Amino acid sequence: MTQGLDPILLIYILSALLSGALAVILWQHHGKTGVIPLLGTVLAVGLWDVSLVLLSVIGHPLATTVLTGTLFLGVGFATMTFLVFTLVYTGREQFLTTPILAVLSAEPILLAVLAVVNPSHLFFESFNGTLEPGPLLWIHLGYAYLVLGLVTVLILGFLYRSRSLYKGQSAALLFGTLATWIANGVYVAGFVEFDTSPIGFVVAGSLYAVAIVRYRLADVVPIARDRVIDTVTDGVFVIDTDDRIIDINPAARDLFEGADSSVIGTDVHSLIAGYPVLEEQYDEITTAPVESEREFSLGTVAYHVRSTPIEDSRDRHVGWLLIIRDITERKRHEERLEQQNDRLEQFANIVSHDLRNPLNVADGYLDLAREADDPAQYFDEIDRSHDRMETIIEDVLALAREGSAVTDPEPVSLADLAEQAWESVDTGDATLSVTSDLTILADPKRITRLFENLFRNSVEHGTPDATDDGADPIGSPLEVEVGTIGADDGGGSVGFYVSDDGLGLPDEGEDVFEDGYTTNAEGTGFGLSIVQGIATAHGWTVTAGEGERGGARFDFTGVDSDGANESSADGSVGTLGSPVPASDGQPSDTTPS
Template identity: 30%
Template sequence: MTSMGPLALLIALAAAITATTGVLTFRRRRETPAALPLTVALASVTVWGVSVVLQNAALPASWLDATVFPQFLGVSGAVLSFRLFVDAVSGRVLRPRRVLAFSVEPALLLLALALDPQLHWFHATVDIGGDPARRVVTAGPLFWAHTAYSYLVVLTAASTIWQLRRSTRGLLRRQATTMLVAIAAPFACNLTVIAPRVALPVDITPLAFTVTGVLFAYAVLQQDLLRLVPVARSLVVETVTDAVFVVDERGRLVDLNPAGHAQLRPDAGPRDTVVGRPFADLVDAAVAGAVDAGDGETVVQPARGGFLDVRTRWIRDDRGDPLGRVVVARDVTERYEAAQALERANDRLRAQVATIERLRADLVEEASRDPLTGLRNRRRFVDDLAARLTTAAEVGRPLSLVLLDVDHFKAINDTHGHAVGDDVLVEVARVLGAHARPEDVVRYGGEEFVVLLPHLDTDAARARAEELRTACAGVRVGVESLRITISAGVATAPAHGTTPDELLLAADRALYGAKGGGRDRVVLAD
């Protein structure tokens, strides 16, 4: 075995590892979009490594040229696929236009290799000789152009992973670190291979991919890389409609999304010029005040109009020290105005309900009042009397009742007319109301009135009835010859009855006694 035997064996081992890892990742293709580009990348590295092994495996000289095409097919495929894999891991959607754009250079590379035996633009010179036969080349201009492009693609991928590592913690951060090391190893080895002053007999870059294969196998199997692909910040923060601001502990704006820039003052300037400036100088005073109030949520009304729901949360490190604040402002103008409109509608509804209740109470009260005298009528009197009798019985106090009747009222109507009769009833009602509580005087019907005397026994009720009779005798209605007299019957509960019917019947009999005894007098119930 030549001196290249062990090195070729290691490269073959690297190809076996990348192939095995590719099989493992291919099985995860249904779980994440990152699986397919990683599988293609590992397959490309495998093809690259096998080609290098064949170039150092003592093949016939006529076969060595045939290994160049698959070698660079693996190189370009690895660069393209690793770039797409990093895009998928960082959350970028793998759109066909982006894949096609990255595929232009590999296609041109393969075309240049096909034409290179005539043009010699990729390999300026090709010399096959030695024992065993080896293919020795010098780089042409297209080789260096391809190398520069490949390095640029790899560096942009590494930059994406570095930014991902800075913005994540825990397992996602360890995954990003693993991917950085996996990319750095073959990158450093390839720099050594193409360096003009370094004379390596074989391309050891595929050997460095042994490290890449092992690291990616660890990430896939132990860190569950393809199950926990993080979502890119651009897909979360940049696309949300809420304004998002990050403010450091000194009150300076350190980050914001497009919706946040739209909420800044009109004179704040472009988005790339506001970072680093005092947050309070960039936003409306109402928003700045809500943020200065600390953690919490509040609705503010900016000067430009509308309403914003401002939520502020402190960001702290592992030791609990404050690093800054995250401020999320959501435009709730439509919702807030709808809530206010609903509240105003509810207020109007409550006012209308109150008006309806008041009108209903007025109607009930009006229905219970006599339209001529304004006194309560007998419609609800019996129910009210029953309630008062129950209360009087519970407290052990008497309740007296006086039933009054205007003497010769029919004759008044016949002689002087109904208008005078109505005036008599109105004046009698006024006098009775002046000598008793208004709620205790009831027009019982026609020329009859009832006066309730709470807490008065029989003797006291009779004396009050005499006062009422005397007061009514002084009623004058404009007819000088008309003299008004009143007859009254008095009954007291519980002596004369305990129910409304019993008490009214007793008072009515006493009233008939007063009428039969000559009128203009008060008679007690038996």
């Protein structure tokens, strides 16, 4: 080596000391992703620097040969380990298979052997006593620049994708890489007569120190984030303060039909345009950098969104992390629990009030019977009280059974069930007309019970002073009709109706579905409540009104016609579908049934 380069020797020593200090810092974080290969880079650079220092002060031929080998061993492993670190850091460790690692590791070892052996002067060539790079060394230099170029491209790509969120640490890595191979390029190109690579590594080491200490390079490893957001089923968005999409995981892209990774870097408003609910939610979320949670509904799907502000190392707000979760099933479960609680409260009221009345009546007549000379005269009243209690208990049990959600519906003929129910009810002279040939998905036992209650309600309440045979004393027999609701019938969805030509409903309208509501002193008031419970258990909607013939009419909509009009709730979970009009859908804390 040349003499009189004491300042350069000091630079080599400084670079070696800095490499040692960085190695100590990195070892304190050795359990974190990416630190081990970066530690290998720092140690290899240290070996490179120490070898250069010793070659400058030791002139023994054997020592020179050994130090030449260690020098190029450090050079080779510095290149190799930095490539490994970059692949891990940018999320491409799938390329680091055992065969590839073996090939990458073999290059530094082969380089050191060739440097020591120098076969046929192919590694070094001597011209007038000066060593110059031979063909094999030029091949290594080409390989090294290829690797460093790849590293630079990977870091640049990550820097572009991360924008402001990881800009500090990525820039430190980028300029450190550039400093290293530019400094070496100056020496190889012959612009200077001494190896300036250590100067590049001094700069690189300083930048790595900044990345580790200031930007917490060893703590904030982007690939750890990538692994999480790419595998979770929740939609994850990372958005900067300029409303640009910095990152978006597959689950979030699936929410928007046709969206792919090309949306990264675009304005988030271009993605949510046409979804007024989302636009409103986003504007509210981004008004201030505070953590928030909210729920909203789109059609039959309910979503929960959590927004978390993202800050850099100086606690400056640089963006938002948005996590969107489909909570449709949770909402349905909550609604079912609420319905069950309502039924429990309903049953408690029935037991405490409705059953207590006939029980008190029976107790009163029983006391009178004990004191009377002829107790038999009170037995009929006691028997009637017991019969009423039995009827109430049967209706309460029906409410409990019929109100639970239908989980396994089957195709059934609406006409067949209506006719079967008609046969089981004492309808007297009343007649049934079934104009529907609809096949629906339902629980046949519950639908039979539904028809029985509706038919019984028509017969008992449809005519003035109705007789037991269902006939009007001054008119014709009652007529009951079961028909289909469809597009041609003015209905908004497929369904069916039950109507009669009797007196119709009282002015209270929808109050007829309330528990205990009845206009008949002998009735329990639970018949139509049971009907509503059965409809709700199927996911249907039931409404009461006046029919075309002036009597009562009950409409059932939202009915599945043998699966043909099955609700899209399950099918639309996980996708927002097509953009909706501005008036469609408002933020809500509940999911439509």
